Amino acid sequence: MIVSYAELAGTLERALAALGLEPDRAPRCAQLIADSTRDGVPSHGLNLFPRVASMIRRGAIDPRARAIRVAGRGALERWDGRRGVGALNAFDAMQAAIAGARASGIACVALGNTNHWMRGGSYGWQAADAGAIALCWTNTLPNLPPWGAASPRIGNNPLVVAVPRARGHVVLDMAMSQFSYGALASYRARGERLPVAGGFDRDGRLTDDPAAIEASRRPLPIGFWKGSGLAIVLDIIAAALAGGRATHEIGADPEQETGLSQVFIAIDPASLEGAAIDGVADAVVASVQARYPGERTLAARRQHLQQGIEVDDEAWTIARRCASA
Amino acid sequence: MIVSYAELAGTLERALAALGLEPDRAPRCAQLIADSTRDGVPSHGLNLFPRVASMIRRGAIDPRARAIRVAGRGALERWDGRRGVGALNAFDAMQAAIAGARASGIACVALGNTNHWMRGGSYGWQAADAGAIALCWTNTLPNLPPWGAASPRIGNNPLVVAVPRARGHVVLDMAMSQFSYGALASYRARGERLPVAGGFDRDGRLTDDPAAIEASRRPLPIGFWKGSGLAIVLDIIAAALAGGRATHEIGADPEQETGLSQVFIAIDPASLEGAAIDGVADAVVASVQARYPGERTLAARRQHLQQGIEVDDEAWTIARRCASA
Numbered sequence: 028m029i030v031s032y033a034e035l036a037g038t039l040e041r042a043l044a045a046l047g048l049e050p051d052r053a054p055r056c057a058q059l060i061a062d063s064t065r066d067g068v069p070s071h072g073l074n075l076f077p078r079v080a081s082m083i084r085r086g087a088i089d090p091r092a093r094a095i096r097v098a099g100r101g102a103l104e105r106w107d108g109r110r111g112v113g114a115l116n117a118f119d120a121m122q123a124a125i126a127g128a129r130a131s132g133i134a135c136v137a138l139g140n141t142n143h144w145m146r147g148g149s150y151g152w153q154a155a156d157a158g159a160i161a162l163c164w165t166n167t168l169p170n171l172p173p174w175g176a177a178s179p180r181i182g183n184n185p186l187v188v189a190v191p192r193a194r195g196h197v198v199l200d201m202a203m204s205q206f207s208y209g210a211l212a213s214y215r216a217r218g219e220r221l222p223v224a225g226g227f228d229r230d231g232r233l234t235d236d237p238a239a240i241e242a243s244r245r246p247l248p249i250g251f252w253k254g255s256g257l258a259i260v261l262d263i264i265a266a267a268l269a270g271g272r273a274t275h276e277i278g279a280d281p282e283q284e285t286g287l288s289q290v291f292i293a294i295d296p297a298s299l300e301g302a303a304i305d306g307v308a309d310a311v312v313a314s315v316q317a318r319y320p321g322e323r324t325l326a327a328r329r330q331h332l333q334q335g336i337e338v339d340d341e342a343w344t345i346a347r348r349c350a351s352a
Numbered sequence: 353m354i355v356s357y358a359e360l361a362g363t364l365e366r367a368l369a370a371l372g373l374e375p376d377r378a379p380r381c382a383q384l385i386a387d388s389t390r391d392g393v394p395s396h397g398l399n400l401f402p403r404v405a406s407m408i409r410r411g412a413i414d415p416r417a418r419a420i421r422v423a424g425r426g427a428l429e430r431w432d433g434r435r436g437v438g439a440l441n442a443f444d445a446m447q448a449a450i451a452g453a454r455a456s457g458i459a460c461v462a463l464g465n466t467n468h469w470m471r472g473g474s475y476g477w478q479a480a481d482a483g484a485i486a487l488c489w490t491n492t493l494p495n496l497p498p499w500g501a502a503s504p505r506i507g508n509n510p511l512v513v514a515v516p517r518a519r520g521h522v523v524l525d526m527a528m529s530q531f532s533y534g535a536l537a538s539y540r541a542r543g544e545r546l547p548v549a550g551g552f553d554r555d556g557r558l559t560d561d562p563a564a565i566e567a568s569r570r571p572l573p574i575g576f577w578k579g580s581g582l583a584i585v586l587d588i589i590a591a592a593l594a595g596g597r598a599t600h601e602i603g604a605d606p607e608q609e610t611g612l613s614q615v616f617i618a619i620d621p622a623s624l625e626g627a628a629i630d631g632v633a634d635a636v637v638a639s640v641q642a643r644y645p646g647e648r649t650l651a652a653r654r655q656h657l658q659q660g661i662e663v664d665d666e667a668w669t670i671a672r673r674c675a676s677a
Contacts, residue, residue, distance in 0.1 A: 100623035102427050103457025132428025133460045135619060160589055162487070173642035180640050188585045190592070199585045201578045223558070223576055224549070233548070249575025251548055253526045256645035260513045260524045263636045264485055267515070267621055267629040275639030292617070294460060296592055298425035304592040311588045314600030315505050317498035320581035 028343055029335040036061035039076065041350035046083045047090035052115055059114045063146035064336055067327025070209045071146035073338055077345045078282065079112070079143075087285050088112055088142050094119050098270075102131040105270055108141025110285060117144035117165075117289060118153060124293035125159045132298040138289045139271025143167075148200030148324065150291065151189030155196035160294040160304075161189040166262045168277045168284045171204050172245050174255035177231070179244060182274040183207070184258045184265075188320075191296075192308040199320035203258040205247045211237040265290050353668055354660040361386035364401065366675035371408045372415035377440055384439045388471035389661055392652025395534040396471035398663055402670045403607065404437070404468075412610050413437055413467050419444050423595075427456040430595055433466025435610060442469035442490075442614060443478060449618035450484045457623040463614045464596025468492075473525030473649065475616065476514030480521035485619040485629075486514040491587045493602045493609045496529050497570050499580035502556070504569060507599040508532070509583045509590075513645075516621075517633040524645035528583040530572045536562040590615050 030038075039057035048056055063072030082088040092111030096104050104123065108116040120136040127134025144150070144165055154161030167182035183204040190197040206214075206225040214221055214237040224233040226240035226247045233247075240246055248254035266273035271288035278284065296304045312319045355363075364382035373381055388397030407413040417436030421429050429448065433441040445461040452459025469475070469490055479486030492507035508529040515522040531539075531550040539546055539562040549558040551565035551572045558572075565571055573579035591598035596613035603609065621629045637644045 098624050099457065100620075101456030101458070103453075103619060103623050105624050128428075131426030131456060132424065133426070133458055133617070135458045137624075160593075173640050175642040176640070180642070186582075188582065188589070190585055190588050197585050197588060199578075199581045201575070201581065205575055205578075249578045250526070250530055251574075252643070253524075253530075253574045255642070256524045256526065257511075257513065259636060259640055259644055260515055260522050263515050263522060263629070263633045264513070264619075266636070267632040268485075268619070268624065270624070273632060273636050273639070275636065292458070294428060294589075294593070295425075298428050299423050299430050299462075299593065299595070304588070307592040307598060308588045311584060311591070311598050311600065314598070315498050315501075315584055317500040317505070317580070318577070319584055 028340055029337050030343070031335050032061060032065050032332060035064060035073065035336055035338065038346050038350045042076070042080070042346045045349055045352050046080055048112065049091060055118060056112055056115050059118060059149050060145065063149060064338065065328055065331045066324045067331070068146050068148070069339060070207070073346065074342045075143070075145050077342055080345065080349055081282065082142070087283065094138060094141065102127050102134040104136045105268065106136055106138045108138050110140060110142065113142030113144045113287070114149070116141040117150050117291070120289065120291045121150040121153050121161065121163065121293065124291040125154055125157050128159055128293040128295040133292065133294045136291045137265065137268030138291065139269030141287050141289060142285050143287065144289065146200070147185040147187045148198055151187040151198040151200060152196060154293050155189045155191040155198060158191050158295070158297060160191070160296060161187065161292065163187045163289065163291040164261045164265065165287055165289040166265050166274045166277070167287065168279055168281065169274050171248055171258065173259065174248055174252040177245060179279070180275065181255065181258045182262060184261050184274070186257070186261065190308055191304060193305050194309060195321060195325050197308055197312065197319055197321050198324065201249070203248050203254040205249050208241065208246070211241050211246070215241065353665055354662050355668070356660050357386060357390050357657060360389060360398065360661055360663065363671050363675045367401070367405070367671045370674055370677050371405055373437065374416060380443060381437055381440050384443060384474050385470065388474060389663065390653055390656045391649045392656070393471050393473070394664060395532070398671065399667045400468070400470050402667055405670065405674055406607065407467070412608065419463060419466065427452050427459040429461045430593065431461055431463045433463050435465060435467065438467030438469045438612070439474070441466040442475050442616070445614065445616045446475040446478050446486065446488065446618065449616040450479055450482045453484055453618035453620040458617065458619045461616045462590065462593035463616065464594030466612050466614060467610050468612065469614065471525070472510040472512045473523055476512040476523040476525060477521060479618050480514045480516040480523060483516050483620070483622060485516070485621060486512065486617065488512045488614065488616040489586045489590065490612055490614040491590050491599045491602070492612065493604055493606065494599050496573055496583065498584065499573055499577040502570060504604070505600065506580065506583045507587060509586050509599070511582070511586065515633055516629060518630050519634060520646060520650050522633055522637065522644055522646050523649065526574070528573050528579040530574050533566065533571070536566050536571070540566065
């Protein structure tokens with residue numbers, strides 16, 4: 028099924044309103060979900076909507092809760108997400124970090140007690156659209172074995188780093204696993220091997236067979252010991268600054284994945300006279316002569332705005348049913 | 353040759369003084385180099401000393417220059433490293449970031465026009481010793497092919513993330529290459545294969561043969577496309593905020609590697625009442641049941657303080673000759 032962006036966003040807005048999001052909040056949440064889908068990341072857009080709906084219905088997500096500032100000094104703040112809608116909490120936290128960066132050059136909001144932020148890249152694009160540099164990350168439920176262990180005890184803790192650029196922002200959005208379970212399933216469904224080793228099989232051998240990794244539950248951290256270490260240290264920082272949960276305190280069931288901790292750092296390059304970030308970014312992108320982070324996002328966005336967005340039938344049916352309830 | 357920490361640091365101090373570092377600066381620089389060697393990273397400690405000495409003698413490093421603040425707003429500052437000693441510039445920049453974080457919760461110093469910072473982890477340990485969380489990174493000369501290209505057009509841009517912890521700081525110090533050229537040479541000299549694929553051979557096939565990667569000059573970024581993207585975006589941020597050079601503007605000869613750009617972000621967790629970082633870090637480290645970042649550093653430190661430090665003969669000879677000049 029192919030739908031237009033307007034149809035997707037409109038349907039999601041009605042669905043979210045029906046789920047209890049207030050009139051000033053449903054449009055923003057719908058936009059975040061529709062944008063991720065439009066940008067070629069349906070796994071963290073529309074396809075997550077059914078889980079959000081189910082978690083709202085079960086009370087795991089409070090559709091009316093708004094994140095509030097609970098502590099802080101200067102440019103560092105701690106917010107309580109009050110188990111509200113993860114994407115809206117993250118958006119609000121990044122807006123506050125951007126405002127703080129305008130005042131102080133750099134600012135940080137640590138957000139605890141929140142829910143899945145859906146596509147992390149959204150908050151990088153948000154900052155870059157506002158002219159800010161951003162670093163943000165979230166912890167997750169334990170879904171990745173640390174290097175040297177066989178069972179999932181760390182999160183894949185996505186890290187987002189964003190730079191504003193007039194000709195197309197540079198936005199890196201990377202989980203600490205080499206391939207997500209969603210990606211493994213896609214390769215398997217297409218009958219393909221992974222382009223590089225993505226995990227261990229049940230016998231502890233590195234493999235590029237997606238089904239073998241799904242069976243062992245041993246996907247690889249990026250860079251082996253390196254990504255494992257980065258996931259660990261980002262988890263500690265998020266939980267400590269947010270006063271929230273670390274990965275080991277989060278349940279292993281995705282439907283119960285709540286109480287996450289996140290960090291949003293924004294830097295305002297305009298604070299520094301002569302910080303010619305646009306020229307620097309253009310020159311680096313040109314020098315690399317290879318794909319830069321964010322390039323594929325913009326290509327997908329253009330294509331989907333012109334040709335419509337192919338949506339997952341099941342998720343779309345659930346969203347439409349919810350919208351007309 | 354095995355030397356004590358005191359002998360190593362003392363010799364380096366005399367050598368650096370002989371090279372022109374001022375009396376209030378040589379001890380700190382000697383300590384940074386000796387600490388890295390003591391901590392099991394001689395490649396970025398004593399073994400880099402001959403290059404530093406040679407660059408000072410050729411005028412590429414100014415041993416008396418001190419980094420100065422040239423712009424800023426609030427908690428964001430830009431410093432000019434004035435082509436001074438890279439390790440001292442980095443130390444001073446991190447000290448300023450820590451002081452800024454004490455005042456504002458979070459602070460950032462972007463340092464341009466500087467030189468190789470030697471072991472990046474030093475500045476993570478420095479921050480953690482002061483009770484601060486730190487994120488810092490540097491760009492480098494082009495030494496790594498971006499994903500999708502065969503020639504080195506990005507830097508391996510080490511990223512350091514540090515968390516203070518009474519029972520041993522958690523400090524990640526990771527370059528964006530899976531293996532450094534130094535590591536490749538060590539594996540080759542021992543006649544070993546790499547534990548995982550570390551690059552491409554001349555025919556473009558992934559290989560765990562260190563000599564084949566040295567020959568092709570195609571080491572792998574960590575996480576393939578992911579580490580490649582992270583190196584690119586960190587380079588842009590460092591060069592733009594520092595008003596300095598990006599990787600593509602830095603010469604490919606290590607002896608000419610100067611004019612680097614670096615970012616130092618410090619966060620003071622004590623700014624937030626109840627930020628129980630020690631307990632959070634202890635619990636995460638315990639939960640992982642695998643090695644945490646910094647663990648091996650502390651083990652090497654203990655061993656070397658007890659048993660002395662095995663030093664590279666050539667580097668040690670150069671340092672001693674320099675010290676007695």
